[in-house]
Amino acid sequence: MKKRVAIFISGGGSNMVRLIEDMQNTDHAAEPVLVVANNSSAGGLKKAKSLGIATVVVDHRPFNGDRSAFEAVLQSELAKYWPDILCLAGFMRILTAGFVAPWDGRMLNIHPSILPKYKGLNTHSRALGAGDTEHGCTVHMVTPALDDGPILGQAKVPILEGDTCEMLAARVLEQEHRLYPTVLRRFAAGNMSPIML
Ligand code: GRF
Numbered sequence: 001m002k003k004r005v006a007i008f009i010s011g012g013g014s015n016m017v018r019l020i021e022d023m024q025n026t027d028h029a030a031e032p033v034l035v036v037a038n039n040s041s042a043g044g045l046k047k048a049k050s051l052g053i054a055t056v057v058v059d060h061r062p063f064n065g066d067r068s069a070f071e072a073v074l075q076s077e078l079a080k081y082w083p084d085i086l087c088l089a090g091f092m093r094i095l096t097a098g099f100v101a102p103w104d105g106r107m108l109n110i111h112p113s114i115l116p117k118y119k120g121l122n123t124h125s126r127a128l129g130a131g132d133t134e135h136g137c138t139v140h141m142v143t144p145a146l147d148d149g150p151i152l153g154q155a156k157v158p159i160l161e162g163d164t165c166e167m168l169a170a171r172v173l174e175q176e177h178r179l180y181p182t183v184l185r186r187f188a189a190g191n192m193s194p195i196m197l
Contacts, residue, residue, distance in 0.1 A: 003030040003188045006083035008091035009037050013044015014173065015089040015110055015180050020051050022181035030188035034081040036074065038093055054081065060093055071099040087184060088142065097144035107142040108187065110180045112172050114138060114154055119147035124165045124172065135159050135168060137176045139183040153183040155197040 005023065007016045013035070020032045035048035040057045048055050056077045063070040070093075078086070088109040100107065113123040115138040127135040136156035141149035155175035159168060179197055186195065 002028070003084040004033045004082060005030045005085045005087060005184070005188075006034040006036060006078055006081060007032065007048075007087045007089050009035060009042055009044040009048075009089050010039065010092040011042055011044065011090050013042065013047050013089065015176055016044050016087075017047050017051070018177045018181050019087060019089065019184055020048065020053060022185060024051065028185060028188065029190075030085060030184065033083055034078070036077060038091070044090075067094075067096050068098060071096060075099065075102075085184075085188065086142075087180075089180065094146065095142070100142055100144050103142065105141065108139055108152065108180075108184065109142050109147070109149075110176055111138050111140065111147050112169070112176065113147075114156060115140060115147055115151060124168045127159065128163060128165060128168060133159055135172060137172050137179055139180055150192075151194050152187060152192060153179050153195040153197065155179045 007019060009016050016035060022028065023030055023032050032053050035053050035055045037045050037057050038060045045055050058073050058077060060070045084106060086103050086107040114136045118126050134156050136154060138151055139153045140151045143149035155178060157171045157175055182195065
């Protein structure tokens with residue numbers, strides 16, 4: 001039986017699309033069952049629908065910072081689709097330990113840096129500002145600490161002379177699109193050994 005995958009997004013959802021397409025088009029141990037966005041303007045919602053995947057919006061704003069109340073609704077929406085794996089793909093809300101605990105070992109995230117470097121936001125400008133010669137992305141298991149769980153895969157890109165944040169972000173995103181489907185495919189099949197692309 002295939003593992004059921006839910007994906008959380010906040011924006012354009014390009015990583016989400018790659019995950020869904022990989023699960024749909026090829027022999028895969030997992031299938032996409034739900035896409036959740038925390039705002040109705042997330043461009044990825046339309047893309048998920050056109051790929052035939054159920055979507056739901058749980059807007060965080062009416063909860064006025066009450067994270068547990070917001071997360072309770074997220075959990076109840078998820079429960080309707082009984083997913084086995086939860087993938088965060090550009091989901092821009094911090095999830096509390098209370099939400100993460102029941103997903104221990106079953107929740108993945110993609111982060112645009114070579115962790116443990118540059119946890120949190122603005123990773124591309126921080127890598128440029130530090131004068132790094134390489135940058136990249138990481139897929140890791142989600143634990144209560146931000147961008148901190150066991151690493152399942154990484155991909156690196158060079159930082160080139162004259163790079164802007166946008167140029168670097170685009171180069172990293174290309175690798176995210178290769179890395180996340182590769183890691184999810186392995187993870188769904190029970191392989192948790194880290195891979196370097
Ligand atoms: C990606 O760079 C991801 O690593 C970061 O947010 C971006 C999401 O892009 N967390 P998309 O929504 O998948 O296009």
